[in-house]
Amino acid sequence: MMYFDNAATSFPKPEETVTSVLRFLTSTGGNPGRGGHAPSIDAARLVFDARERLTAFINGQQSERLIFTQNGTESLNLAILGLLGKGDHVVTTAMEHNSVMRPLDFVAKTRHVEVSVVACTKGGSLDLKALKDAVSRKTRAVIINHGSNILGTVQPLDRIRDAISGKLLIVDACQTIGNIPIDVRKEGIDVLCFSCHKALFGIQGLGAIYLREGVDPVPLKFGGTGSNSEHTEQPVALPDRYESGTPATPAIAGLLGGLNFIDRVGLGEIGEKKREAKERILEGLRRMRRIKVYGDVDGPHHLLPIILMNVEGVEPSEVGYACNRAGISVRVGLHCAPLAHRAVGTFPNGGVRISPGYFTGGDDIDRLLEVMRAIASQ
Amino acid sequence: MPANRVHYLLFTTIHDVLKAEKRLKHGHVSMEVVPVPRSLSSDCGVCIKSSASSQVLVSFLGQIAGLRCFVFDGTGYRQDELPGAT
Numbered sequence: 001m002m003y004f005d006n007a008a009t010s011f012p013k014p015e016e017t018v019t020s021v022l023r024f025l026t027s028t029g030g031n032p033g034r035g036g037h038a039p040s041i042d043a044a045r046l047v048f049d050a051r052e053r054l055t056a057f058i059n060g061q062q063s064e065r066l067i068f069t070q071n072g073t074e075s076l077n078l079a080i081l082g083l084l085g086k087g088d089h090v091v092t093t094a095m096e097h098n099s100v101m102r103p104l105d106f107v108a109k110t111r112h113v114e115v116s117v118v119a120c121t122k123g124g125s126l127d128l129k130a131l132k133d134a135v136s137r138k139t140r141a142v143i144i145n146h147g148s149n150i151l152g153t154v155q156p157l158d159r160i161r162d163a164i165s166g167k168l169l170i171v172d173a174c175q176t177i178g179n180i181p182i183d184v185r186k187e188g189i190d191v192l193c194f195s196c197h198k199a200l201f202g203i204q205g206l207g208a209i210y211l212r213e214g215v216d217p218v219p220l221k222f223g224g225t226g227s228n229s230e231h232t233e234q235p236v237a238l239p240d241r242y243e244s245g246t247p248a249t250p251a252i253a254g255l256l257g258g259l260n261f262i263d264r265v266g267l268g269e270i271g272e273k274k275r276e277a278k279e280r281i282l283e284g285l286r287r288m289r290r291i292k293v294y295g296d297v298d299g300p301h302h303l304l305p306i307i308l309m310n311v312e313g314v315e316p317s318e319v320g321y322a323c324n325r326a327g328i329s330v331r332v333g334l335h336c337a338p339l340a341h342r343a344v345g346t347f348p349n350g351g352v353r354i355s356p357g358y359f360t361g362g363d364d365i366d367r368l369l370e371v372m373r374a375i376a377s378q
Numbered sequence: 379m380p381a382n383r384v385h386y387l388l389f390t391t392i393h394d395v396l397k398a399e400k401r402l403k404h405g406h407v408s409m410e411v412v413p414v415p416r417s418l419s420s421d422c423g424v425c426i427k428s429s430a431s432s433q434v435l436v437s438f439l440g441q442i443a444g445l446r447c448f449v450f451d452g453t454g455y456r457q458d459e460l461p462g463a464t
Contacts (some may be wrong), residue, residue, distance in 0.1 A: 033423065033424075035413075035422070037421075041424060044392045048392075048393060198456075226420060226422060226423055227391050227392060227423050230420040237391045238392070327383070
């Protein structure tokens with residue numbers, strides 16, 4: 001199999017990830033914070049270590065404010081449902097994923113939250129003047145897709161922070177974390193939401209949200225935390241306030257393995273390998289007739305290993321089918337980002353997304369280009 | 379501190395217990411993570427047991443919100459204020 005869907009989840013996983021999950025499943029084994037026995041305490045130590053490492057990775061200050069969730073979507077739901085109330089105004093962008101747009105639609109309908117969507121160019125760049133104009137006195141929060149999951153364009157958080165002044169900044173970093181450095185303090189991020197199974201090389205079932213001190217959403221879940229068990233009211237102390245129920249400890253072990261891999265290889269080298277793979281694919285596609293590549297792929301903000309393309313006259317689903325038959329995995333359709341596809345001009349058919357990863361080989365790329373050439377020649 | 383007197387440090391979350399463990403280990407302070415004694419709390423969690431003095435504990439623990447300290451003197455527990463702790 002030749003895998004080009006790393007924007008959905010990275011594959012294969014590094015040896016460190018596999019070993020770490022296996023070690024938990026075969027040696028550690030306990031439910032963290034749910035007992036005084038060694039397996040439980042060792043599992044809790046593993047979760048603590050992962051929380052500290054991940055907090056340091058984003059330059060957060062207090063690791064208890066790094067909350068583990070099921071995925072990036074749950075993190076964004078916690079931020080949106082937990083922070084926005086009746087009559088609030090929120091500003092977001094045309095690049096958002098449905099993990100932002102659907103909870104926003106819900107609060108708009110049920111809590112009369114007013115939602116302003118700021119336009120983006122066909123290349124995915126945010127109109128900063130329009131963003132500034134959209135923010136008003138009653139704006140409660142600004143929600144920004146840091147890196148587009150269809151175009152690979154990254155938004156300039158420092159300029160966005162300047163444009164929105166002191167407003168609450170919620171950032172969806174599902175595509176960027178592990179691909180480019182993120183510094184929550186330097187970039188003025190109040191709430192950072194992300195998944196851990198993409199460029200962090202963890203496994204599926206884990207996401208996280210970092211809450212700046214003073215940002216305290218209403219929890220999404222209530223229940224057992226292993227602490228304050230004599231009380232039926234939800235604990236106030238973090239991280240327990242937001243982490244009811246048994247956590248995805250095997251996935252947290254996988255995250256630690258992924259972070260070990262990143263430490264060993266280096267974020268710079270990992271990024272360079274992905275960039276080379278992206279450039280090689282783009283170079284090959286440019287030589288083909290009937291291939292349309294979207295976005296400002298030569299621009300300074302195209303920083304993610306994501307390419308959106310179409311073959312003229314061929315439905316994306318047909319391209320995907322032909323690729324799959326050749327053993328090549330690409331993602332076709334709207335990628336859960338209908339507004340972004342509207343901005344690009346690929347709605348409603350969508351496009352073909354190619355997202356190479358660290359482990360993408362040169363032979364895989366040659367075969368992908370061969371198959372695309374064959375499809376475009378038909 | 380007499381040999382038969384032991385501190386029990388109770389925290390509001392397992393995260394804080396392990397944060398305290400990390401800090402005390404860093405200072406090579408003798409300690410152990412143990413189940414919370416039933417007479418102190420009906421909680422199902424864990425706490426830190428240490429025979430180190432209050433001064434030593436405070437110097438390495440720093441500030442951890444919600445920390446409660448008890449001293450066991452061989453016959454019973456009494457709550458103890460750690461100087462400078464919050």
